[in-house]
Amino acid sequence: MSSKLEAIGIAKRYGDSVALEPTDLAVQAGEFLTLLGPSGSGKTTLLQMISGLVAPSAGRIEIDGRDVTHVEPGKRGIGMVFQSYALFPHMSVWDNVAYGLRMRRKSREEVRAAVDDALAMVRMTEYAKRFPKELSGGQQQRIALARCFAYRPSVILLDEPLGALDKKLREHMQAEIRRLHKELGATFVYVTHDQDEALTLSDRICLMNQARIEQVGTPADLYDRPATRFAAGFIGHSNLLEGELDATRGASGEPILLAAGG
Ligand SMILES: Nc1ncnc2c1ncn2[C@@H]1O[C@H](COP(=O)(O)OP(=O)(O)O)[C@@H](O)[C@H]1O
Ligand SMILES: [Mg+2]
Known part of the structure; x- marks a missing residue:
């Protein structure tokens, strides 16, 4: 399900x-x-206003066309994962994953099915009885995702x-997150300062x-056709070639930016 x-x-x-x-920003379902x-x-600020954890000074947030600007975070149908895993140290992996479901007063059977399913999805089924301190950083982040x-x-x-996470584990988890996005079919909004x-x-x-x-834009849009000098400098290994291209000069007189992929 996605919104x-x-x-x-x-x-x-x-x-x-x-x-x-x-x-203004629109994110399509899925x-x-x-x-x-x-x-x-301003990345975290924007994300936290979508979640409801930070109140906007102006404007509104809509989910499937419904204005949720004044809806509390827990009632927006939004899930969040942070850099710090924020697992409960005194609870087992299984209880950590079950926590949100119990808060939502799901039946015992529903909780069991959903927890088992989520642990299987992040491939952590056999760690259910462990405590967070008995897991590596990557494993803890999998539990936070579950x-x-x-x-x-x-x-x-x-x-x-x-x-x-260190570079190697980060790259492995990137692939996992892509797989999980496909499996879940949910809408993902992801914050990073890492262009790769x-x-x-x-x-x-x-x-x-x-x-x-x-x-x-799409990764290809940003990589091949950066719209601003900042975009050209931030994405890829680009070269700025400033020349006399008067015929193609924009209406604003901004020089045209040519990016060469590295
Ligand atoms: N609670 C706050 N009080 C004052 N300034 C804040 C607060 N939160 C964020 N800011 C400021 O807002 C700007 C954007 O911050 P943030 O959204 O966290 O950026 P990013 O996530 O891209 O690093 C920064 O200048 C930051 O210092
Ligand atoms: Mg941030």
Whole structure:
């Protein structure tokens, strides 16, 4: 199950400082969209306003056309996974995964079926009785994913979920996350500052810089046809060739950017 997600004029200020300029973004049902950008560009702020954990200064969030701006986080049908796994240390793996389902007052049978299913999905069935401290970082992150997937949210938000893992494990988990996205069929919004990760995972990338969206497009769009100087510099191993191309100069007089793939 998946849902369409829309941010309309969504913005966030903290006092005089702008965390996110008024922003429009539509994510299609079942899509894998990545928010990519340098630290401080507003990725987490946008994600947290979608989740409901941060209240916007302006604008609204719609899920399948329904305005959820004032709906509390637990009632939006959204699942979240963070960089820090935030597993309960005193609970077994099985109980960690069951927690959200029990909170939702599912029957004992429903909980058992959903937990077993989620653990199988992340290939951690045989670790059900262990405690978080008995698992590696990668295994803990799998459990955090299973805990989120267990109640089958139609939208899943992931904020730098692989940021704490070493490179090799991160690449392995990227492949796992792609597989899980296909299996679940949910809408994924994924945050990273790592362009390789974004290019590998995403149906579309929303490139952010200084509290605003620079460009939204497929990985190929951003790689081959960067819309701005920032996009050209951030994506790929590009060369900026500034020349006299007056005939093709944009209406604004901006020089045309030519990116050469590396
Ligand atoms: N609670 C807060 N109070 C004040 N400023 C904040 C708060 N949260 C984020 N910001 C600021 O908003 C900007 C965007 O932050 P954030 O969305 O976390 O960026 P990113 O996730 O892209 O690194 C940053 O300048 C950050 O310092
Ligand atoms: Mg962040």
